[in-house]
Amino acid sequence: MIETADVVIIGSGIVGSSVAYHLAEQGCTNVLVIEREAHQGKGSTGKSMGGVRAQFSTPVNIQMSRYSIEFFSRFDEVVGHPADYRAHGYLFCATSERHLDYLKANRERQLALGVHNVELVTRQDIAKFVPQLRVDDILGGTFCPTDGFVDPHSVMMGFMTHARERGVRLWLDTQVTGIEVEPALTGTAGVSPAHGPRTTTSRITGVMTTRGRVSTPIVVNAAGPWAAGVARLAGTELPVEPLRRQLVPTEPFAGLPQRFPMVIDMSTGFHFRREGKGILLAWNDPDETPGFKTDFDPGFVEKILTRAADRVPSLAEAEVNPRRAWAGLYEMTPDHHAIIGPAPDVSGLYFVNGFSGHGVMHSPASGRITADLILQGNSKLIDAAQLSVDRFAAGRLLEETAVL
Numbered sequence: 114m115i116e117t118a119d120v121v122i123i124g125s126g127i128v129g130s131s132v133a134y135h136l137a138e139q140g141c142t143n144v145l146v147i148e149r150e151a152h153q154g155k156g157s158t159g160k161s162m163g164g165v166r167a168q169f170s171t172p173v174n175i176q177m178s179r180y181s182i183e184f185f186s187r188f189d190e191v192v193g194h195p196a197d198y199r200a201h202g203y204l205f206c207a208t209s210e211r212h213l214d215y216l217k218a219n220r221e222r223q224l225a226l227g228v229h230n231v232e233l234v235t236r237q238d239i240a241k242f243v244p245q246l247r248v249d250d251i252l253g254g255t256f257c258p259t260d261g262f263v264d265p266h267s268v269m270m271g272f273m274t275h276a277r278e279r280g281v282r283l284w285l286d287t288q289v290t291g292i293e294v295e296p297a298l299t300g301t302a303g304v305s306p307a308h309g310p311r312t313t314t315s316r317i318t319g320v321m322t323t324r325g326r327v328s329t330p331i332v333v334n335a336a337g338p339w340a341a342g343v344a345r346l347a348g349t350e351l352p353v354e355p356l357r358r359q360l361v362p363t364e365p366f367a368g369l370p371q372r373f374p375m376v377i378d379m380s381t382g383f384h385f386r387r388e389g390k391g392i393l394l395a396w397n398d399p400d401e402t403p404g405f406k407t408d409f410d411p412g413f414v415e416k417i418l419t420r421a422a423d424r425v426p427s428l429a430e431a432e433v434n435p436r437r438a439w440a441g442l443y444e445m446t447p448d449h450h451a452i453i454g455p456a457p458d459v460s461g462l463y464f465v466n467g468f469s470g471h472g473v474m475h476s477p478a479s480g481r482i483t484a485d486l487i488l489q490g491n492s493k494l495i496d497a498a499q500l501s502v503d504r505f506a507a508g509r510l511l512e513e514t515a516v517l
């Protein structure tokens with residue numbers, strides 16, 4: 114029997130699962146999700162810190178966060194599965210006038226786009242949130258109480274379980290090894306195909322997998338850090354690069370409050386939050402270079418503890434077991450924004466890639482936008498053309514500077 118699907122999604126991480134959920138919600142259920150691992154969540158989703166925030170600098174990221182955070186706040190009721198959304202807030206701390214001005218300008222943009230609860234906070238306010246913080250050089254900051262954390266694995270499972278209950282199929286332990294295309298003649302945009310010059314592109318006819326061929330007119334690339342390789346299977350290029358990120362949990366640590374926001378020290382980029390009885394420490398090493406490196410570097414512990422103890426002196430006493438630390442991959446694009454939408458040269462191929470550190474928090478919006486584009490050709494949520502891969506060739510980059 115020949116397998117067929119209206120849509121094939123490659124990758125069952127949080128993004129592919131959200132696309133499946135949103136397609137099913139819009140009545141498109143003849144969908145097959147293909148995952149090469151035996152379990153979901155083995156890619157970036159299972160490595161994430163789970164942070165969600167509306168405090169971004171560009172309108173499109175703020176809009177995607179606004180939709181997504183509102184979605185997370187209703188997730189358990191709507192999806193029927195826990196997201197474990199904890200609205201503990203994000204607290205950005207500035208130690209220079211330049212950073213403070215940047216936070217103030219971002220806040221104006223966030224307010225204008227309907228995120229009304231971002232507050233400017235003083236050094237004294239910050240000390241009240243986390244009395245153990247060294248605040249002598251802090252000039253002020255911003256705090257948004259509806260920023261916080263989710264459980265990425267639970268969100269992913271919730272999206273997929275709900276989609277499967279509506280008829281979506283999931284093949285685990287199956288790798289997509291090829292994408293079949295056939296030539297298709299199309300007119301150059303804006304020119305009548307009958308009279309204007311023609312460009313030759315291709316269109317999707319199916320995928321080859323380790324379980325056989327599947328016939329489909331639509332393929333969604335939700336392959337996370339492996340997205341560029343999947344795009345190449347269809348003969349097209351995607352500017353997405355893997356970049357290692359490392360997280361260090363402490364052993365149980367009572368020297369900080371039981372509940373406090375994600376704290377971001379803008380002087381170094383060091384940030385931390387509570388994770389159970391311990392503290393989860395994060396810092397993006399500027400010396401990291403692109404590549405598929407997922408081994409944890411034990412030398413990173415000293416680097417991060419130096420930054421941690423500088424901001425929270427009591428963290429110098431925290432115990433760390435390097436074997437409990439881990440590394441995963443961000444999927445970086447040149448302008449640190451996602452790429453969402455149709456491939457310009459392969460009809461039927463859709464990208465939902467390159468989240469540059471924000472794929473968990475933006476998963477509700479990205480699934481919804483992708484489903485809208487496949488089924489309606491546009492999305493009411495945002496002007497999706499901004500996120501199209503065309504922007505790189507056209508020089509319309511969207512630089513996001515609030516990358517953690």
Ligand SMILES: Cc1cc2nc3c(=O)[nH]c(=O)nc-3n(C[C@H](O)[C@H](O)[C@H](O)COP(=O)(O)OP(=O)(O)OC[C@H]3O[C@@H](n4cnc5c(N)ncnc54)[C@H](O)[C@@H]3O)c2cc1C
Nearest residue numbers: 124126127128149156157158162164289337441472473474
């Ligand atoms: C250390 C770390 C911390 C992070 N912290 C945050 C955070 O606080 N907040 C936030 O929003 N984001 C965070 N991120 C980023 C976030 O985790 C990712 O953006 C997100 O998980 C991407 O989801 P995805 O579904 O696109 O990719 P993935 O979860 O990687 O899923 C892609 C899937 O595709 C499958 N696949 C690939 N190729 C094929 C193939 N040929 N055939 C079949 N299957 C295939 C893979 O096996 C994988 O399961 C963090 C990432 C890391 C590494």
